[in-house]
Amino acid sequence: MHSEARLILGGLTTLAVATAVLVVIPYLTVRDTPPVAGLKPYTSTELRGRTQYIQHGCMYCHSQQPRPKAFAPDAQRAWGRATVAGDYAYDDPPLLGTMRTGPDLMNIGVRQPSDQWHLGHLYQPRAYAPGSIMPAYPFLFEVRDQAEAGETVVVLPPDFAPEGKVVVARPEALDLVSYLKSLKRNYPAVDAASVK
Amino acid sequence: MNTLSILMSAFVLSLVGLGFFIWSQRSRLLSHDGDGSAVIFATGEIGHAETTALQPASGTDADGIDSQELLDRVAADASTAPVVFFFYCCAFVWLLVASAAGLTASIKLHAPDWLVSEAWLSFGRIRTIHLNAVAYGWAPMAGLGTALFIIPRLLKTELVGGRYALLGGALWNAALVAGLGSLAYGVSDGLEWLEIPWQIDILFVAGGALVGLPLILTLLRRKVAHLYVSVWYMGCALFWFPVLFLVANFPGIHRGVEAATMNWWFGHNVLGLFYTPLALASIYYFLPKLIGRPIQSYNLSLIGFWGLAFFYGQVGGHHLIGGPVPSWLVTLSIVQSMMMILPVVAFTVNQHLTLKGHLSALRHSPTLQFICLGGLMYTASSVQGSFEALRSVNVITHFTHYTVAHAHLGLYGFVTLTFFGAIYFVVPRITGRDWPWPRLISVHFWLAAIGIAIYFISLTIGGWLQGSAMLDESRGFMESVQLTLPYLKARSIGGGLMALSHVVFAAHFVRLLIGVRQVAQPNSTYLAAPGAL
Numbered sequence: 195m196h197s198e199a200r201l202i203l204g205g206l207t208t209l210a211v212a213t214a215v216l217v218v219i220p221y222l223t224v225r226d227t228p229p230v231a232g233l234k235p236y237t238s239t240e241l242r243g244r245t246q247y248i249q250h251g252c253m254y255c256h257s258q259q260p261r262p263k264a265f266a267p268d269a270q271r272a273w274g275r276a277t278v279a280g281d282y283a284y285d286d287p288p289l290l291g292t293m294r295t296g297p298d299l300m301n302i303g304v305r306q307p308s309d310q311w312h313l314g315h316l317y318q319p320r321a322y323a324p325g326s327i328m329p330a331y332p333f334l335f336e337v338r339d340q341a342e343a344g345e346t347v348v349v350l351p352p353d354f355a356p357e358g359k360v361v362v363a364r365p366e367a368l369d370l371v372s373y374l375k376s377l378k379r380n381y382p383a384v385d386a387a388s389v390k
Numbered sequence: 391m392n393t394l395s396i397l398m399s400a401f402v403l404s405l406v407g408l409g410f411f412i413w414s415q416r417s418r419l420l421s422h423d424g425d426g427s428a429v430i431f432a433t434g435e436i437g438h439a440e441t442t443a444l445q446p447a448s449g450t451d452a453d454g455i456d457s458q459e460l461l462d463r464v465a466a467d468a469s470t471a472p473v474v475f476f477f478y479c480c481a482f483v484w485l486l487v488a489s490a491a492g493l494t495a496s497i498k499l500h501a502p503d504w505l506v507s508e509a510w511l512s513f514g515r516i517r518t519i520h521l522n523a524v525a526y527g528w529a530p531m532a533g534l535g536t537a538l539f540i541i542p543r544l545l546k547t548e549l550v551g552g553r554y555a556l557l558g559g560a561l562w563n564a565a566l567v568a569g570l571g572s573l574a575y576g577v578s579d580g581l582e583w584l585e586i587p588w589q590i591d592i593l594f595v596a597g598g599a600l601v602g603l604p605l606i607l608t609l610l611r612r613k614v615a616h617l618y619v620s621v622w623y624m625g626c627a628l629f630w631f632p633v634l635f636l637v638a639n640f641p642g643i644h645r646g647v648e649a650a651t652m653n654w655w656f657g658h659n660v661l662g663l664f665y666t667p668l669a670l671a672s673i674y675y676f677l678p679k680l681i682g683r684p685i686q687s688y689n690l691s692l693i694g695f696w697g698l699a700f701f702y703g704q705v706g707g708h709h710l711i712g713g714p715v716p717s718w719l720v721t722l723s724i725v726q727s728m729m730m731i732l733p734v735v736a737f738t739v740n741q742h743l744t745l746k747g748h749l750s751a752l753r754h755s756p757t758l759q760f761i762c763l764g765g766l767m768y769t770a771s772s773v774q775g776s777f778e779a780l781r782s783v784n785v786i787t788h789f790t791h792y793t794v795a796h797a798h799l800g801l802y803g804f805v806t807l808t809f810f811g812a813i814y815f816v817v818p819r820i821t822g823r824d825w826p827w828p829r830l831i832s833v834h835f836w837l838a839a840i841g842i843a844i845y846f847i848s849l850t851i852g853g854w855l856q857g858s859a860m861l862d863e864s865r866g867f868m869e870s871v872q873l874t875l876p877y878l879k880a881r882s883i884g885g886g887l888m889a890l891s892h893v894v895f896a897a898h899f900v901r902l903l904i905g906v907r908q909v910a911q912p913n914s915t916y917l918a919a920p921g922a923l
Binding site (some may be wrong): 197198201202204205206208209211212213215216217219220221223224225226227248249250251252253254255257259261262265266267270271276277278279281282283285286287288289290291292293294295296297319320323325326327328329330331332333 | 580651870878
């Protein structure tokens with residue numbers, strides 16, 4: 195090969211084809227998919243919690259994309275129906291995830307609606323899920339002699355509660371739990387009226 | 391555009407690639423066509439492995455090698471020495487940072503209550519620091535450093551504007567320090583491989599441009615008519631990476647599911663169109679150099695190169711098999727993943743034929759051991775990757791540690807080992823000092839090789855069992871977690887050996903720098919090289 199111009203042009207052409215297929219066409223076709231009927235935008239508290247989810251890298255162990263029945267028994271594990279593009283309309287960025295070191299969380303708000311379960315599980319996952327390898331997040335909580343008025347005290351199973359102290363949830367923990375509880379895709383993926 | 395036309399055009403492109411293959415078969419596919427491949431040797435040098443001692447003062451030396459060409463090479467090395475030295479020093483630092491972070495993350499997966507009081511040490515952050523320190527620290531610093539060294543040699547000219555590269559390298563590393571700092575603090579863009587906030591990415595773009603500029607200026611002032619195969623890979627990589635990085639990090643464009651397809655377009659291409667070509671270019675240069683024999687078939691390397699350029703760009707969608715993305719996109723990526731076998735086989739056959747009959751050189755050259763094992767791992771990880779993209783395999787391996795093992799086979803077994811070999815070759819030529827304890831190179835090699843073997847085998851088995859358990863609805867999810875524990879512990883042992891080998895490597899480098907000045911063979915030419923440190 196003798197011409198650097200031909201080389202570079204050739205190389206950029208092949209990349210342009212790949213970019214057209216994997217970036218430009220999705221940009222034109224699925225970027226602005228409208229939300230599925232039944233999907234609500236996040237509240238400001240939930241959005242703050244979503245930032246916490248990203249900050250602590252929850253998506254490196256938890257996916258947010260139940261797969262179709264032909265692929266995997268995700269629905270039988272109560273992880274929910276397979277998601278569609280419209281389920282992510284308010285997700286910026288989407289947190290599809292690539293690992294299932296822990297379970298899929300797209301419908302964790304349906305499976306675990308309890309604030310106390312989530313808070314205790316974040317403080318010490320093994321208090322509620324024996325054998326779990328999820329890290330504990332003690333820095334999202336304060337351990338004090340007693341709680342102030344208006345604070346959320348975490349009620350823990352006896353073996354896991356610090357002796358003579360109370361565990362108080364910091365605002366970050368409360369935000370994160372409010373986001374986790376908002377993860378619900380328990381409405382139909384397709385609007386019934388649009389299917390004939 | 392509908393699904394059918396996209397698939398059709400994919401097949402057409404694939405057939406064009408095949409056309410290359412057949413065309414080259416017609417022109418003596420396996421012949422020893424020496425014209426282009428001999429460009430990396432001085433006249434009369436073929437048959438001699440390059441050693442640091444090979445630097446005569448004038449005329450031709452005892453072996454009949456043209457000394458003027460060797461002097462030109464010394465001049466080229468001298469022009470790149472300070473820049474390459476800087477890049478390699480940074481590479482060493484990031485290698486150690488990445489090893490420490492990676493090992494910490496690995497241990498945390500089987501000791502979840504270890505080091506939990508600090509947010510920046512939590513798994514989600516330390517894992518991300520590990521990935522980014524490798525992706526934007528070790529791999530590009532070692533790869534670009536090697537490119538800066540090789541390209542002037544291949545063009546038989548001196549590096550033009552090396553000070554821009556130095557400034558660019560400094561900016562790049564400042565950006566990485568800021569980027570890792572923000573990840574530790576908890577500021578992240580939230581997309582894998584693209585976590586570093588886009589505001590900091592501006593610094594990377596400026597730094598990267600300043601590094602690329604001298605290489606392009608040098609390309610324009612080349613003194614050879616023929617561009618050697620390493621130049622194709624490195625030249626294109628220098629144009630591919632900025633496009634990938636800019637498109638992927640540009641704020642405000644990507645949203646929803648489209649952001650996910652873009653994410654894996656970037657995530658896979660940064661491997662295939664940046665680290666891979668830099669490492670392949672290194673193999674194409676150092677392997678023939680170290681055995682003193684040109685590449686067997688230049689035509690095959692042409693297929694290897696254009697095949698990679700054609701097919702690799704479109705394979706990223708296989709990360710989203712079974713996900714909420716258009717199915718034509720996933721299908722296309724699976725097709726192109728399989729097509730990648732073509733360039734990989736072309737590369738493999740070529741390297742094998744080049745090495746044939748020269749395997750004894752492996753005994754004497756630790757550098758060659760690294761390069762050869764690296765090349766072998768390119769084949770292994772690429773073929774594995776192609777099959778991993780098939781739906782039937784992917785349904786088991788997706789979302790499991792199997793993928794992590796595969797990623798390390800590629801980025802460590804192939805890319806990192808190759809760069810180790812390159813650094814062992816280059817450092818004596820830019821510092822004028824030989825490695826003081828050659829045995830430590832073997833220690834490094836075996837620790838790294840055994841480490842990655844343990845790492846890969848244990849996680850591959852563990853990941854496969856994990857995936858099988860997850861597909862069996864009669865087994866609880868927690869079973870898929872528990873059964874991975876022994877394999878995760880084995881991975882920590884393998885990772886520990888790898889990290890230890892890096893400490894040995896870095897200590898050896900420091901000893902080389904602070905030790906008594908040792909030149910392989912004292913002679914005036916070598917010492918006169920102005921860039922020799």
